[in-house]
Amino acid sequence: MHENRAVKMKAEGVDFFYGPRQALKGINLEICEKHVTAIIGPSGCGKSTFIRLLNRMNELIPNSRLEGRILLDGENIFEPSVDAVEIRRRVGMVFQKPNPFPKSIFENVSYGLHVNGVKDKKLIEKKVVSSLEKAALWGDIKDRLHESALKLSGGQQQRLCIARCLAVEPEVILFDEPCASLDPISTGKIEELIMELKKYYTIVIVTHNMQQAARISDHTAFFLLGDLIEMGKTQEIFTAPKDKRTEDYITGRFG
Amino acid sequence: MKMKDITQKIGFASLFACMIVTLFFLGAIIFFIAARGIKVISWEFLTQVPRAGMTQGGVAPAIVGTLYITMGAIAVALPLGLACAIYLCEYSPKGYFVNIIRMSINNLAGVPSVVFGLFGLAVFVKYFGFGVSILSGSLTLGILALPVVISATQEALMAVPHSLREASLALGATKWETIKKIVLPTALPGILTGVILSIGRVAGETAPILFTAATFYTRRYPDSVFSEVMALPYHIYALMTEGTRPEQQTAIAYGCSLILLVLVLTVSGVAIFIRQRQRVQNA
Numbered sequence: 325m326h327e328n329r330a331v332k333m334k335a336e337g338v339d340f341f342y343g344p345r346q347a348l349k350g351i352n353l354e355i356c357e358k359h360v361t362a363i364i365g366p367s368g369c370g371k372s373t374f375i376r377l378l379n380r381m382n383e384l385i386p387n388s389r390l391e392g393r394i395l396l397d398g399e400n401i402f403e404p405s406v407d408a409v410e411i412r413r414r415v416g417m418v419f420q421k422p423n424p425f426p427k428s429i430f431e432n433v434s435y436g437l438h439v440n441g442v443k444d445k446k447l448i449e450k451k452v453v454s455s456l457e458k459a460a461l462w463g464d465i466k467d468r469l470h471e472s473a474l475k476l477s478g479g480q481q482q483r484l485c486i487a488r489c490l491a492v493e494p495e496v497i498l499f500d501e502p503c504a505s506l507d508p509i510s511t512g513k514i515e516e517l518i519m520e521l522k523k524y525y526t527i528v529i530v531t532h533n534m535q536q537a538a539r540i541s542d543h544t545a546f547f548l549l550g551d552l553i554e555m556g557k558t559q560e561i562f563t564a565p566k567d568k569r570t571e572d573y574i575t576g577r578f579g
Numbered sequence: 580m581k582m583k584d585i586t587q588k589i590g591f592a593s594l595f596a597c598m599i600v601t602l603f604f605l606g607a608i609i610f611f612i613a614a615r616g617i618k619v620i621s622w623e624f625l626t627q628v629p630r631a632g633m634t635q636g637g638v639a640p641a642i643v644g645t646l647y648i649t650m651g652a653i654a655v656a657l658p659l660g661l662a663c664a665i666y667l668c669e670y671s672p673k674g675y676f677v678n679i680i681r682m683s684i685n686n687l688a689g690v691p692s693v694v695f696g697l698f699g700l701a702v703f704v705k706y707f708g709f710g711v712s713i714l715s716g717s718l719t720l721g722i723l724a725l726p727v728v729i730s731a732t733q734e735a736l737m738a739v740p741h742s743l744r745e746a747s748l749a750l751g752a753t754k755w756e757t758i759k760k761i762v763l764p765t766a767l768p769g770i771l772t773g774v775i776l777s778i779g780r781v782a783g784e785t786a787p788i789l790f791t792a793a794t795f796y797t798r799r800y801p802d803s804v805f806s807e808v809m810a811l812p813y814h815i816y817a818l819m820t821e822g823t824r825p826e827q828q829t830a831i832a833y834g835c836s837l838i839l840l841v842l843v844l845t846v847s848g849v850a851i852f853i854r855q856r857q858r859v860q861n862a
Contacts (some may be wrong), residue, residue, distance in 0.1 A: 325861035379749060386673065413751030423742035426765055435760070485746070492750055 332526040333378060338392035340373055340383065340396025343411045347373045347377055349550045351392070355496070357435075360527045362519060362541035362558065364534060365482060366573065368546040371530045375498050376391035377417040396496070397561035413440060420501040424488075429456075429465055432473045432484055436492035451491050459487035460485050460517050481556060484516065496541040497521065499529040503536065515540050521557035525570075546570045609840070616837025619830050625838070635827075636836055643800055644713075644808030645842065648792055649782045651717025651804070652724055656777060659721070661770070662729030667729075668736040668841035671756055681733075693786035695723045700790040714804040716792020723787055724777035731773020735766035768854045775850040779843050785812040811839045 333355040340348040348370045355361045355378075363371040375380045377394055380401060393400045411501060413436075422430050429568045433452040442448055452469075456462040461483040465476070473484055482502060489497060499518065503511040518540050531537050537544050538558060545555040546567075554561065554570045565571045627637030663684075671677045699719030709715040739762050747757040763770075793813035801808045818832040 373590040381745065381749065382746075384748070409751050409753050412749055417749040418747075419742060419745065419749075421742060423740070423746045425746065426759055432700060436752075439750060439756045439760070441749075465817070488746075490752065 331355065332397065333424065333528075334395040335377075336393045336395065337373075338374070338377065338390070338394060340370075340382070340391075342390040343387045348377075348551055351552045353457055353545055353555050355526060355528055358522055358524070359528050359542040360540055362528060362537035362544045363528065363530045363547060364532075364537050364573075365547035366545060367532075368549075370550040371547045372500055374547065375500055375528055375530050378498055379412050379417050381412075381417065383408060388417060413492055415496040415498060416489035416492065417498040417500065418482070418485050418489055418502050420504045422478055422485050422505070424476070424481050424484050425454040426472070428470045429473050429476070429484060430469040430501055431547070433491045435490050436488060440492055455487040455491040456484075458481045458490050458521070460513065460520075461487055476483050477510070479506050479513060482506060482510065483517065486514075486521075486566055494525065496526040496528065499527065499531075501532060502534065511536075514564075519552050534562075546573060548573070581803060584665070590767060612833060612840055613628060615830070615833035616835075620837065622835060636829035638809075638811070638831070638838070640800055641809040641811045641814040641835065642838060642842070645741040645782060646792070647713050647801060647808060647844075648716045648788060648810055649778060651713055651777060652720035652781045653774065654698060654725040655717055655721025656728045656781075657774060660725050660773075661732055663725075664729045665733035665758065665763075668733050669754070669762070672782050684726050684747070685731050686732070688819070690721060692784050693789075695719055695792050696787040698722075699787060704791055710805060711790070711794065711807045712805045713792060713801055713808055714806075716788045717804075718808075719787045720781045720784060721790045723784065724781050727777040727780065728773050730835070731776065732766070732770045735769025735773070736762060738769060739765045751777075771850050771854045775847050775854075778846050782843050783812055783839060785816050788813055789816075811835050811842075815839075 330401065332356045332431050335351045335353050336559065338348055338351040339346065347575075363373050363375060377390065378401075382390075383389055386510075390402060396414065399406070425435060427435070430452055432502065432572060433455050437448050437451060442451075448547045453462065456465070461480060464480055470477075471553060473481065476484060486502075503514050506514065516534065518529065521527060522542075529537075529541065542560045543555065544558045544561040546553045546565075546569075548562065548569055554565060556566075561572055564573065623641065624637040626639050628640055629638060630636035667677060667681065670682075696719065699715055699722075701710045702709055703715035703718050709718075743761055743765060743769040744757055746756070747761045752760070788810055792808060793810045794807045799806075815832045815835045818835070822828050
């Protein structure tokens with residue numbers, strides 16, 4: 325199904341448990357380089373759990389357990405020799421609720437550079453500006469770089485979080501329902517931005533909004549109760565789903 | 580008027596009355612101390628050593644002593660308390676054992692201060708041989724202040740949204756970088772509140788320094804951490820219980836109370852100012 329396209333990340337037989345409860349059951353899927361992969365499904369289907377495995381964020385949860393492998397460029401990111409910090413630099417994440425740091429706009433974007441050892445002030449400044457430009461925020465805030473990020477609107481804050489993520493030059497960007505708390509206009513801007521970003525980055529987006537998945541993604545995976553029911557080209561999933569449950573979900577029979 | 584409205588009016592009125600009573604007591608304390616204390620306050624009172632069996636001269640050594648002991652106590656309590664709270668909150672595995680530690684720390688806050696005084700006497704003064712000194716007093720008061728600093732810091736750390744930690748980690752920061760650069764600065768106003776509270780408590784304590792640091796009378800200023808010092812709270816106590824000239828001594832005691840009050844309010848004021856500024860930056 326992913327003809328002629330390089331596979332950037334791959335899940336192989338992934339099971340995930342919160343204590344005794346199994347949240348993911350034998351997930352196998354491939355994420356193509358410089359494509360947008362959407363993960364859809366009803367609440368509690370495991371889609372957020374899955375995306376948080378891709379940058380090892382779920383490790384922070386006590387009593388959780390993982391089986392199977394997740395590959396980034398063919399290397400298992402859960403290998404003991406692999407540093408989670410390095411994985412999180414290569415695989416960035418934008419969260420459901422905008423979560424800018426209580427610092428200035430500039431410091432929000434430069435933070436990732438600082439923690440990754442960039443010292444050169446000129447370089448930092450250049451990267452902050454270019455990241456804000458790429459996140460389509462520069463025009464809005466170029467005169468108030470040193471004001472608090474918390475003064476921005478919700479949509480601007482989310483774009484700042486995207487800029488912050490871009491600054492460390494990740495290879496993959498994970499979006500965990502990035503528009504869940506935004507109004508339609510801000511949502512439209514974020515969607516446009518994602519379409520633009522896929523030229524340079526591999527993108528995975530979890531969304532509740534099926535129209536959103538249909539609009540912006542190349543591939544769609546449908547999760548239900550911890551199982552991956554169906555995955556394929558977005559167009560095919562939405563026009564000719566192979567599984568009855570996928571069809572029921574996308575036509576709004578449950579959700 | 581309906582019955583419900585009347586009940587509501589009575590409710591508001593009684594709450595308002597309680598607030599007025601509280602304010603009255605607060606105001607009365609400050610007014611009473613200020614009115615009586617101000618009579619003896621003069622430049623000489625603030626800068627001279629006591630003379631003529633405590634009835635003349637000033638209380639400068641007691642002011643200096645209180646400042647030293649209080650600063651020493653904070654210097655002990657702040658790094659220890661901060662480190663302890665960070666460990667308990669961010670690193671320790673959650674569970675039964677840590678809960679017991681937490682409970683013990685909270686209980687430590689309820690231990691009567693004279694017990695700390697005896698502990699300080701036994702351990703710092705005698706066992707470690709620091710003698711009756713600034714060092715012993717600061718250590719004793721530092722331990723007394725620890726629970727306040729720890730619980731305030733813990734609460735401030737826990738109030739930092741989880742989403743900020745996640746955002747930092749997701750950018751490739753280590754846990755330590757996240758704590759140092761995101762969690763602590765965000766929690767700073769809350770931590771400062773704890774420090775303010777403990778400064779207030781430490782500066783005014785009498786019992787813990789009774790056996791560990793304070794002396795009734797010395798003409799010398801302390802020259803090292805091993806010197807014994809005069810301290811305002813203990814000086815007030817001594818003026819009111821010892822000596823042969825009660826009227827003059829009582830007046831001086833009120834003067835000392837006023838100075839102590841102003842000292843504590845000033846320190847708190849500075850800390851509140853820092854906290855406000857930090858909040859404005861964060862907002």
